[in-house]
Amino acid sequence: MVLTTEQQAILNGEKGETLAKVMKTLVMYGEAFGAEKMVPITSKYNHLVTSFGLKVMAPVYDLMQQLLDAGVASGQKFSVDPRPLDKNVPANFLQNFVFNKFMYTKQDFYEKQLMELGLLDEDAFTCACYMDEVGNKPQKGEVLSWAESSAVVYANSVLGARCNRNSGIIDIMGSIVGYVPYFGLLTDEGRKATWVVKVETTKKPEAQLLGSAIGMKVMEDVPYVVGLDKWLGTELDDAACAYLKDFGAATASNGAVGLYHIDKLTPEAVELGESLIVEGAKEYVIDDAELQRVQDNYPVIWKNPDATPKLCFVGCPHLSLQQLKDWTEKVEQGLKDSGNKKVLIPTVFTAPPKVLEAFEKTEYAARLKATGVITSYICPLMYMNNPLCKKMPVITSSNKLRTYTSARYYTDAQILQAITKGGKV
Amino acid sequence: MKQFKGRVVTPGEVTAEAVVTTQGFNTLASLQMPLQFGDKEVKCSDQNNAELHGKPLIHKALCLPQTIGSTTGGLVLYCACALGKNPACMLFANPIDSLAAAGAILADVWVEGVTMPVVDSLGDEFLNYVKDGMMITVKADGVVEVDG
Numbered sequence: 001m002v003l004t005t006e007q008q009a010i011l012n013g014e015k016g017e018t019l020a021k022v023m024k025t026l027v028m029y030g031e032a033f034g035a036e037k038m039v040p041i042t043s044k045y046n047h048l049v050t051s052f053g054l055k056v057m058a059p060v061y062d063l064m065q066q067l068l069d070a071g072v073a074s075g076q077k078f079s080v081d082p083r084p085l086d087k088n089v090p091a092n093f094l095q096n097f098v099f100n101k102f103m104y105t106k107q108d109f110y111e112k113q114l115m116e117l118g119l120l121d122e123d124a125f126t127c128a129c130y131m132d133e134v135g136n137k138p139q140k141g142e143v144l145s146w147a148e149s150s151a152v153v154y155a156n157s158v159l160g161a162r163c164n165r166n167s168g169i170i171d172i173m174g175s176i177v178g179y180v181p182y183f184g185l186l187t188d189e190g191r192k193a194t195w196v197v198k199v200e201t202t203k204k205p206e207a208q209l210l211g212s213a214i215g216m217k218v219m220e221d222v223p224y225v226v227g228l229d230k231w232l233g234t235e236l237d238d239a240a241c242a243y244l245k246d247f248g249a250a251t252a253s254n255g256a257v258g259l260y261h262i263d264k265l266t267p268e269a270v271e272l273g274e275s276l277i278v279e280g281a282k283e284y285v286i287d288d289a290e291l292q293r294v295q296d297n298y299p300v301i302w303k304n305p306d307a308t309p310k311l312c313f314v315g316c317p318h319l320s321l322q323q324l325k326d327w328t329e330k331v332e333q334g335l336k337d338s339g340n341k342k343v344l345i346p347t348v349f350t351a352p353p354k355v356l357e358a359f360e361k362t363e364y365a366a367r368l369k370a371t372g373v374i375t376s377y378i379c380p381l382m383y384m385n386n387p388l389c390k391k392m393p394v395i396t397s398s399n400k401l402r403t404y405t406s407a408r409y410y411t412d413a414q415i416l417q418a419i420t421k422g423g424k425v
Numbered sequence: 426m427k428q429f430k431g432r433v434v435t436p437g438e439v440t441a442e443a444v445v446t447t448q449g450f451n452t453l454a455s456l457q458m459p460l461q462f463g464d465k466e467v468k469c470s471d472q473n474n475a476e477l478h479g480k481p482l483i484h485k486a487l488c489l490p491q492t493i494g495s496t497t498g499g500l501v502l503y504c505a506c507a508l509g510k511n512p513a514c515m516l517f518a519n520p521i522d523s524l525a526a527a528g529a530i531l532a533d534v535w536v537e538g539v540t541m542p543v544v545d546s547l548g549d550e551f552l553n554y555v556k557d558g559m560m561i562t563v564k565a566d567g568v569v570e571v572d573g
Binding site: 147299 | 475
């Protein structure tokens, strides 16, 4: 890699040993992918993935402390993934004990570190930082040092920004030195599609199921998806963006997708069309049967597969304001149809703190509360990633949550039926 | 014994028993639970990976195409190394992905006294040949010897 005089000076230790190690990490990271240079980060804000003060992650907090002790700080303010705990979310005595006394004992300490390193504010905890209410929304072509797989794939695909699938810690190291190695999804070549995915379903495919199928098939490659405009249209309106948020999260967690193009819809596909597809690209056809096959093959790891669900999570990644409103109407209608007054399963809808704040100002908030649904800013994944929750039959419409926990995946329609009408899904 | 030649991502020499996955290795799903709850054998907790689920990973030669999943993957791998609960080495059939590279490099630069050789680009033939339980020796120049 060829470094500028300034970058080389940092690497040589002229600005301290710790900063030299940060630069060495980034140089080695870039060289692993054949990067020949570092390029400046051009986004206003960064986004970090590590939001949780888990005791076992002590090496991460030790490293952060080394950075703070050396007087280095992020050159950008940043948002960060959701908090792991919220007292509004149902938890029994034992769960609360494990959460607070065993698992997340470093939470307060780590949040203090984040504030010192450059956290935007106390409400900047969400995986969907790009929502208007949150305000960390990069522009097309901007270079980022973000982590959080669902945010990275959204920024690349829907916003047209440029970001590799950086790991936690690498994310903040980029904004400490102000540069990232130039490779992969930062380059024009790396943004070309090596797969063509043809959507040939007879109805609008479930976003998180379609994303799961594509992620498992293409792994970390870039897919160019045709046939989805039939269901989403050709405008990136609220509905399309919410769909792509959920779709992308599933491609990134069930596989390792960092960028997708949707024909006639996402910015680079609109601009460059099929010239984005490399010669000899592989093909994957998705019809109703293929989606059913994918869903049927998810492992069921509940001890009793027929257990009555004890908790339902919707909102991984976090819901948008419009999604909260839409769900409110659907839950109300479902309850009306079934003659029930409140949801039959404890249900939590998760969204960014600032979206929840905006939601509370609408008439929908009281209506949703009346259905018995709880709203929270929590990260459902962090809530569930422990043996106690593993024993609980939890249902979700999030394929990301399904991937990492014992939660069982159902489509939005199936979830609605389960929480409003009950019975076997 | 069969030899394969790959590219050294992080250096080192080691001999260990193989555990093999032919699907992407989801680092967060595989390692976070055993690390968090003190599983000394670091048994893989990824329910979506039938080849590895429940198998010990500590001190093994982890043979894989690439890692997949969320971007905490790199720091989970870094933590595994810092806590001494990492695989003996990671051997990739494909070119390494950004999360695995980050985890291995963070450990190499920031953790004293930890060596986890990582070799990538060993090719599909490597992953077709190697099976659970085979003994593997990683050389400093990226040569991987598989003793079947």
